Amino acid sequence: MSFDLYQIGDILWGFVASGLIIYSLLCSLIYVQTKQKTFLYYGLYNILLFMFIFKNSPLLPQDQVNEYLNSRFIPINWFIQIVYNSLLFFFYIEFLEFKTFFPRYTSFLVKFLRILMVFSFGLFVFSIVLSMPDLFSHFFNFGFIPLITIFVFSALYLTLRIPNRLKYFIFSGVIVYQVFAYISLIKTYNSTEGDYPIFYFYIGIIIESTIFMLGLGYKVKLLYLEKINAQNKIIEEQLANQTLRESYQKKLEIQLEEKVAELKIALQKNEVERLNSLTLSFENEISLLKLDALRNQMNPHFIFNALNSIKAYLIDNNKEKATYYLNKFAKLIRKILESSRTDSVSLQEELETIELYMNIENIRFNESINFKTICPGTLNTSSTKLPGLILQPFIENALWHGLMQKDGEKNILLEVSQVENSLCLSITDNGIGREKAREKSEKKSFKKESLGIQFAQERLNYFNRKHSTNYSFSILDLQNENNEACGTKVIFNFAIS
Numbered sequence: 422m423s424f425d426l427y428q429i430g431d432i433l434w435g436f437v438a439s440g441l442i443i444y445s446l447l448c449s450l451i452y453v454q455t456k457q458k459t460f461l462y463y464g465l466y467n468i469l470l471f472m473f474i475f476k477n478s479p480l481l482p483q484d485q486v487n488e489y490l491n492s493r494f495i496p497i498n499w500f501i502q503i504v505y506n507s508l509l510f511f512f513y514i515e516f517l518e519f520k521t522f523f524p525r526y527t528s529f530l531v532k533f534l535r536i537l538m539v540f541s542f543g544l545f546v547f548s549i550v551l552s553m554p555d556l557f558s559h560f561f562n563f564g565f566i567p568l569i570t571i572f573v574f575s576a577l578y579l580t581l582r583i584p585n586r587l588k589y590f591i592f593s594g595v596i597v598y599q600v601f602a603y604i605s606l607i608k609t610y611n612s613t614e615g616d617y618p619i620f621y622f623y624i625g626i627i628i629e630s631t632i633f634m635l636g637l638g639y640k641v642k643l644l645y646l647e648k649i650n651a652q653n654k655i656i657e658e659q660l661a662n663q664t665l666r667e668s669y670q671k672k673l674e675i676q677l678e679e680k681v682a683e684l685k686i687a688l689q690k691n692e693v694e695r696l697n698s699l700t701l702s703f704e705n706e707i708s709l710l711k712l713d714a715l716r717n718q719m720n721p722h723f724i725f726n727a728l729n730s731i732k733a734y735l736i737d738n739n740k741e742k743a744t745y746y747l748n749k750f751a752k753l754i755r756k757i758l759e760s761s762r763t764d765s766v767s768l769q770e771e772l773e774t775i776e777l778y779m780n781i782e783n784i785r786f787n788e789s790i791n792f793k794t795i796c797p798g799t800l801n802t803s804s805t806k807l808p809g810l811i812l813q814p815f816i817e818n819a820l821w822h823g824l825m826q827k828d829g830e831k832n833i834l835l836e837v838s839q840v841e842n843s844l845c846l847s848i849t850d851n852g853i854g855r856e857k858a859r860e861k862s863e864k865k866s867f868k869k870e871s872l873g874i875q876f877a878q879e880r881l882n883y884f885n886r887k888h889s890t891n892y893s894f895s896i897l898d899l900q901n902e903n904n905e906a907c908g909t910k911v912i913f914n915f916a917i918s
Contacts, residue, residue, distance in 0.1 A: 431479040433623040441471040462512040469505035496557035500545040507534045590636025594629045601625025680728045730784040753777040760809030768802040775812050796837040808880045814873030815848050815911045823852020843916035854906025891916045
């Protein structure tokens with residue numbers, strides 16, 4: 422009977438060792454492809470578990486094994502167990518996403534495991550150098566095993582509270598593994614002739630590995646389904662945006678054609694040779710202007726009104742100003758088109774675009790808007806990326822809802838400053854304030870819903886998710902010493918998360 426048990430044990434060793442090597446290679450390949458730490462920790466766990474059972478290989482001479490077991494290097498055997506058990510806990514944490522459900526417990530457990538491994542390594546080296554293997558043996562039996570047992574049961578208790586099916590793989594695998602591991606440990610210290618304690622450990626490894634690999638397969642399936650769902654949502658959003666763009670594009674093209682025709686008639690009356698060249702260039706840029714270039718940020722009425730304003734200079738035979746603003750307008754359209762081809766522009770480019778936008782808008786206010794930009798030259802605005810034309814809706818609101826309905830001096834201040842490692846940008850106007858603007862809007866018979874701010878928030882949210890940033894903005898209502906509204910301030914925080 423003793424011979425049969427040892428013979429079966431040798432067969433089991435080969436089966437377990439082969440499985441551990443295969444599992445570790447498989448997990449390594451999956452980790453390289455997915456970068457999921459779950460597979461990294463489980464792969465390392467299998468490698469160390471193989472190293473632990475290697476001394477039981479039937480291919481090794483028994484006298485060499487006995488010599489190792491009685492040598493000063495026997496603490497290697499216990500140290501490996503500490504490391505692979507710790508890696509197994511890291512595997513549990515990643516597999517079940519423990520940090521999502523129990524952040525404080527996870528943080529404490531991770532710190533404990535790291536300290537435990539560092540302390541164990543120091544004690545391991547100390548016991549080998551001083552030839553004191555019993556020192557590490559006592560630590561393993563009376564320190565590590567009780568502590569790890571406490572954490573096993575506490576983690577299992579919390580595992581049952583996790584609301585997904587992955588917990589059943591961990592719970593059943595841990596229970597089976599721990600039962601057989603403790604049976605093997607007890608029989609090791611109370612073994613009699615003919616016993617083969619490691620036999621039970623092999624059985625536990627086989628059952629546990631089978632359960633965990635099934636669990637990993639199930640987790641891969643969940644990750645795949647999650648990826649498919651995310652892709653489907655993106656496709657749906659793209660189709661909806663495409664439909665919206667096509668609808669607005671048709672309206673914009675018709676209106677642009679009418680305005681361009683009017684502009685051509687006006688330009689033919691003044692300096693044909695000089696203005697014809699500029700008109701051809703301008704027409705070429707207008708023909709390329711699509712809703713996709715505007716990104717739902719630039720109100721088409723702005724373009725038409727700007728062209729009307731420029732046309733007025735031509736009618737008044739003020740060719741110098743008409744040419745000046747026509748060049749400004751063409752440059753603004755070019756910048757809008759360029760920004761539409763990428764998902765981000767630099768803060769420096771955005772400030773230049775807003776400066777051009779204000780130059781054009783100020784025509785309609787008879788140059789009555791005092792627009793000022795404060796940006797210290799020491800700030801590196803070229804390295805900060807943000808969505809193109811993200812500031813335009815706020816400038817437009819300040820003009821048409823705050824300053825247009827105000828008498829007297831009209832000011833807009835755009836200021837850029839540095840706050841720690843991020844940039845802060847503020848837009849301040851001295852208009853009538855949001856409350857009065859809202860009251861005036863309610864009294865109008867025709868009410869137009871403004872979606873500029875909402876679109877800006879949605880674009881910032883998408884930009885944050887895609888580029889791992891933490892951009893945000895807030896709007897403050899300014900009041901004077903008499904608690905009367907005296908303007909509005911928008912504050913952008915361009916911080917990296």
